[in-house]
Amino acid sequence: MSNTKRIPYLINLIDKEYSYIWDLCCDHGNIGIGLGQKFPSTKIIFNDIIPSITNALREKLESLPKLNSKRFKIITVDAKKLKIDKDNSLVIIAGVGGRQAREFLEEILRSESQNFDLLLCTHYQQEELREFLIQKNFGLLRSELIFDKLRPYEVLYVSREVENDIPSFSTELLNRDDVAAREYFTKKYRYLEKKRNKSENELKAQEEIKGLLKL
Ligand SMILES: C[S@@+](CC[C@H](N)C(=O)[O-])C[C@H]1O[C@@H](n2cnc3c(N)ncnc32)[C@H](O)[C@@H]1O
Structure with missing residues (x-):
């Protein structure tokens, strides 16, 4: 919002x-x-x-x-x-x-x-x-x-x-139509993308955010 x-x-x-x-x-x-x-x-x-x-x-x-x-x-x-x-x-x-x-x-x-x-x-x-x-x-x-x-x-x-x-990674808040929300989640995604030794949850979140943002 x-x-x-x-x-x-x-x-x-x-x-x-x-x-x-x-x-x-x-x-x-x-x-x-x-x-x-x-x-x-x-x-x-x-x-x-x-x-x-x-x-x-x-x-x-x-x-x-x-x-x-x-x-x-x-x-x-x-x-x-x-x-x-x-x-x-x-x-x-x-x-x-x-x-x-x-x-x-x-x-x-x-x-x-x-x-x-x-x-x-x-x-x-x-x-x-x-x-x-x-x-x-x-x-x-x-x-x-x-x-x-x-x-x-x-x-x-x-x-x-x-x-x-x-949800562990706030994915319920991702609204693709909101420019500011997109930017916020793109940053979360980039952070997860760069992170080494990701937990199972982090891998799941990365995929979910990627899918929701259609990256
Ligand atoms: C940024 S203000 C937030 C004010 C208000 N809750 C708001 O949302 O606008 C943070 C306040 O937390 C207080 N604070 C910082 N550490 C604290 C602690 N350990 N216990 C109680 N208050 C603390 C500070 O004194 C400050 O008044």
Whole structure:
């Protein structure tokens, strides 16, 4: 999807009313704020590691009428240290690399966290992230390739409550009619083509992408 505004897209994507939404690495907090305004009964938990960011966010939140202080919590800590201790939660990690998101999730899932759905919007290292989600039995609810200010992001909305397989190499996102998507997948293909000692999965993906792109 060429030139999509990332944050409104993510807010629009969520239809389910969760009891808790965790906006990790939240920075400006606009994803959590937008979802808090969309779902007035949901509690929003914001996280960022930098105290000056969370202090500024607290001031911003206190000035927003629909998001009074009973509905939000701010946790200033390394996202790896979080324990998702609330049932019916959606955890969001957006605007970071796929590897970093994977590292956060590895630690979060090591703690005795509750079951939760995940909304991820990452750039780079998508295969590493997908491999991890597959190992941890997440299934695909929705995915999209978006370009915000020309930067590609893969959006993954996943849950352990569904059994739809997550493709390892994002092939479900390949839309031949979209020029930007074609370019994105041509780069993936060139990378696989050059790679030595490819796994069976990589060989399969290379063939699949080649076929879909009609290279
Ligand atoms: C590029 S911003 C993303 C903001 C927002 N999620 C978005 O999608 O627009 C990345 C944020 O991650 C925060 N961050 C980096 N490492 C972190 C960590 N280990 N734990 C929590 N937050 C972290 C940074 O302070 C920064 O505010």
